[in-house]
Structures are given as C-alpha cells and as structure tokens.
Amino acid sequence: MLTRRDxxxxxxxxSVAALLLELLFGFLLGGAVIFGVHLFxxxxxVGIVASLEDTHAGTFFALxxxxxxxxxxxxxxxxxxxxxxxxxxxxxxxxxxNVVQPGPLCSLIVSALTFAVADLFIMAALGLTDxxxxxxxxxxxxxxxxxxxxxxxxxxxxxxxxxRKFTI
Amino acid sequence: xxxxxxxxxxxxxxxxxLLAVLLSVLSYFSATSSIMRNAMGIVASPFRAAAxxxxxxxxxxxxxxxxxxxxxxxxxxxxDELATLRADEQQAERDREENKLxxxxxxxxxxxxxxxxxxxxxxxxxxxxxxxxxxxxxxxNHGVAVNNVVVSSExxxxxxxxxxxxxxxxxxxxxxxDTEIGALVxxxxxxxxxxxxxxxxxxxxxxxxxxxxxxxxxxxxxIMTSGLGGYYPSNIALGVVERVEADDNGLAQYAVxxxxxxxxxxxxxxxxxxxxxxx
Numbered sequence: 551m552l553t554r555r556d557x558x559x560x561x562x563x564x565s566v567a568a569l570l571l572e573l574l575f576g577f578l579l580g581g582a583v584i585f586g587v588h589l590f591x592x593x594x595x596v597g598i599v600a601s602l603e604d605t606h607a608g609t610f611f612a613l614x615x616x617x618x619x620x621x622x623x624x625x626x627x628x629x630x631x632x633x634x635x636x637x638x639x640x641x642x643x644x645x646x647x648n649v650v651q652p653g654p655l656c657s658l659i660v661s662a663l664t665f666a667v668a669d670l671f672i673m674a675a676l677g678l679t680d681x682x683x684x685x686x687x688x689x690x691x692x693x694x695x696x697x698x699x700x701x702x703x704x705x706x707x708x709x710x711x712x713x714r715k716f717t718i
Numbered sequence: 719x720x721x722x723x724x725x726x727x728x729x730x731x732x733x734x735x736l737l738a739v740l741l742s743v744l745s746y747f748s749a750t751s752s753i754m755r756n757a758m759g760i761v762a763s764p765f766r767a768a769a770x771x772x773x774x775x776x777x778x779x780x781x782x783x784x785x786x787x788x789x790x791x792x793x794x795x796x797x798d799e800l801a802t803l804r805a806d807e808q809q810a811e812r813d814r815e816e817n818k819l820x821x822x823x824x825x826x827x828x829x830x831x832x833x834x835x836x837x838x839x840x841x842x843x844x845x846x847x848x849x850x851x852x853x854x855x856x857x858x859n860h861g862v863a864v865n866n867v868v869v870s871s872e873x874x875x876x877x878x879x880x881x882x883x884x885x886x887x888x889x890x891x892x893x894x895x896d897t898e899i900g901a902l903v904x905x906x907x908x909x910x911x912x913x914x915x916x917x918x919x920x921x922x923x924x925x926x927x928x929x930x931x932x933x934x935x936x937x938x939x940x941i942m943t944s945g946l947g948g949y950y951p952s953n954i955a956l957g958v959v960e961r962v963e964a965d966d967n968g969l970a971q972y973a974v975x976x977x978x979x980x981x982x983x984x985x986x987x988x989x990x991x992x993x994x995x996x997x
Binding site: 623 | 738741742769772849895896914920
C-alpha cells in the first residue's frame with residue numbers, strides 16, 4: 551500500500567517523465583514529416599499509463615493530459631483531447647485488466663486504441679464541415695497511428711520501469 | 719464490462735464533461751483567447767522559442783553543407799529574374815507617372831494603401847495532421863487582434879490570426895480546412911471564394927470555388943483578396959491557379975490554388991494590425 555507521499559512522488563515522476571519524453575520527441579522529431587504525416591506522442595503516453603495503472607488514477611492522468619493538450623495544441627474543437635483521452639483511457643484500462651496482459655503487445659494495442667478514439671472525434675468534427683473527404687481523413691489517421699505507434703519502443707520501457715519502481 | 723464502467727466510468731465521465739464544457743464555453747465567449755489557454759501560451763512561449771532556436775540551428779548547419787549546388791543554380795535563376803524585373807520596373811515607373819497625370823486631369827483622389835505592420839517571429843509550426851497553424855511571438859501586448867491578416871516579407875498572404883494571447887498569437891494558415899476568404903481573379907476581376915480543403919491541405923494547396931459560369935480561369939492566374947465586407951484588406955496575393963477541375967457532381971468548377979508562400983521556410987512574418995486603402 552502506497553502512502554500519500556509515495557503517491558505524490560510517483561505521479562510527479564510519471565508526469566515529469568511524460569513531459570521529458572514529449573520535449574525530447576519535440577526536439578528530435580517535432581518538425582519531421584514521414585509519409586506525409588507528423589508523428590504524435592501524447593496518445594501513446596496516455597494509453598500506456600492507463601493500461602499499467604489503476605483505472606481511476608490512469609483515467610485522471612488521461613484527463614489531465616487531455617486538458618493540457620487542449621490548452622497547448624491547436625485542435626479541431628476546444629475540448630477534443632479532454633474527451634478523447636479520458637474515454638480512451640477507460641477503454642485501455644478495461645482492455646489491460648480483462649483482455650490483454652500489460653506488456654509490449656498491450657502497450658501497442660492501447661496506443662492504437664487511443665489514436666483511434668481521438669481520430670474518430672476529429673473525423674466526426676471535420677466530416678461536418680463538408681470539406682474533408684472520409685477516405686482522405688482515414689488515410690491520414692491510419693498513417694499517423696501506424697508510424698506513431700513505433701514510438702511504443704521508447705515509451706513502453708520508460709513508463710513500465712517507472713510503474714514497477716513505484717508499485718513493486 | 720457494464721460493472722467495470724458503472725464502477726469507474728460515471729464520475730470520471732462527469733468530471734470530463736464538466737471540464738470539456740468549461741473549455742468550450744471559455745473558448746466560445748472569449749474575444750481573444752480563453753484565460754487558461756492564454757496562461758498556457760505564456761508559459762509555453764519560452765519553450766517554443768527554445769525548441770525553434772535549437773531545431774533552426776541544426777537545420778542551418780545541415781543546409782550549409784548540403785545546398786551549395788542548389789544555391790548556385792538558384793543564384794543564376796534569380797539574376798535572370800532580376801534583369802526581367804528591372805525592365806518591368808522601368809515600364810511601371812512610366813505607367814505610374816501617366817496614371818498620376820490622368821488622375822489629376824480627372825480630379826480623382828490619389829490611390830494609397832497604408833498598412834500598420836507588426837513584425838513577428840514564428841515560434842512554432844503546428845505538428846498536427848488535422849489543422850495548419852503557426853504560433854507567433856506577438857500578442858495583444860503589441861496590438862495584435864483576432865482576424866488580423868499575416869503576410870510574408872513579399873506581401874503574400876500567409877493566414878489570419880485566430881487567437882491572440884498576451885505575448886503570442888495563433889495564425890490559421892491559408893491552406894487550413896477552416897479558411898474561407900472573399901477573393902478575386904486579378905486578370906478578370908471575377909469575385910470568387912478561396913476555401914480550405916482537407917485533401918488539398920495535405921499538399922499545401924486550397925480551393926477556389928463559386929467560379930462564375932462564364933469565367934475562363936487560366937493556369938497561373940493570380941488570386942487576390944477581394945476586400946469585400948471590409949474584413950481583410952484588398953489586393954493581397956493569395957496564390958496562383960494551378961489547375962481547374964470539375965467538382966464531384968460535374969455541374970460546377972473549382973480551381974486548385976497554390977499559395978505563394980513556402981510555409982516550411984517561414985521564420986519572420988508581418989501582421990497587418992490596421993489599414994486604410996483608397997482606390
């Protein structure tokens with residue numbers, strides 16, 4: 551059983567690690583366009599943390615990440631990531647506790663799931679404008695998801711290490 | 719599954735909805751940018767500047783060694799262009815004198831275009847695949863407001879300010895899906911609409927729609943802002959027509975417009991804070 555102090559240290563460390571991963575990603579690959587898309591890291595962090603941690607904690611972490619992304623990044627509508635990340639985190643937590651054991655494969659699946667939820671929201675919002683053909687949006691979403699999920703190779707070991715350090 | 723979501727989901731979703739509504743309401747009612755976004759923008763500003771500085775330095779070093787032959791070829795091309803432009807300038811000078819004389823004869827007011835510019839540095843090119851924006855290092859502190867037009871040093875349109883914080887602002891690029899600007903064809907004077915399209919956005923292009931039935935657009939035609947409605951200044955170059963196509967139902971035509979600005983190379987831009995045009 552973790553004490554209140556341990557919990558605070560644990561979540562501060564995870565948040566700082568997530569921020570450092572994002573900064574490192576921004577410096578190294580921020581402007582890179584691969585196969586016509588930019589890579590996007592936050593869904594991976596949200597999905598993996600939600601799959602590793604307790605449902606409540608993971609979902610609130612996702613909620614905080616969503617709010618931060620909505621405040622810092624341009625979005626298709628103002629509360630896109632707040633809604634998408636929280637819903638995705640709930641689903642990721644359910645998957646990790648009932649369907650797939652947490653591990654590299656689970657991290658890959660939950661990352662793809664988080665992307666899918668966020669992209670569905672975006673596609674629904676853009677679809678209403680009549681200026682975004684569905685096939686084009688789906689193509690961008692699939693490329694973004696497939697290429698960004700490669701970054702699981704970096705995110706999974708870091709976040710799993712922190713989870714084990716503070717839980718076991 | 720039902721038990722899982724009833725145990726964990728309800729109040730987490732309630733908190734999410736509350737926050738989502740708060741973000742949306744703040745965003746909707748704020749004329750510049752919401753308080754929270756403004757604060758986040760101010761905090762993020764130095765980090766964005768640092769990131770741009772570091773990546774810019776690496777890019778410079780890479781280009782320094784890689785682009786020598788390309789630069790030689792570009793230099794020759796620019797020399798040729800300069801020679802042509804010098805001849806054009808001499809002709810334009812003669813035309814200006816003639817125009818001035820004729821205006822005096824007809825008793826017309828002298829044409830003028832007064833712009834109040836604010837120069838700004840690009841802090842960040844958006845890394846999103848779904849929207850196209852730039853973040854600049856000027857905000858309400860410097861007199862920048864939502865709907866100000868942003869142009870390049872050559873005077874070509876880059877986009878519109880959509881959010882303005884204290885020391886930052888977000889510019890929606892011309893090619894973004896949300897763009898919709900009254901425009902006209904420079905050669906014919908036909909009034910049209912320049913609008914973003916998601917498929918074309920991926921190729922850094924946009925659409926020209928509502929083409930008059932009898933219009934004869936040519937590849938290379940310049941499209942300018944119309945200035946109708948007074949939202950944006952008139953006669954700012956948006957781009958050139960790349961091709962003309964029929965829309966999905968085959969009844970109407972649209973043109974594909976290539977902006978004159980290379981968005982990836984932008985580092986410094988100019989915000990038009992105020993303007994007065996006499997035509």
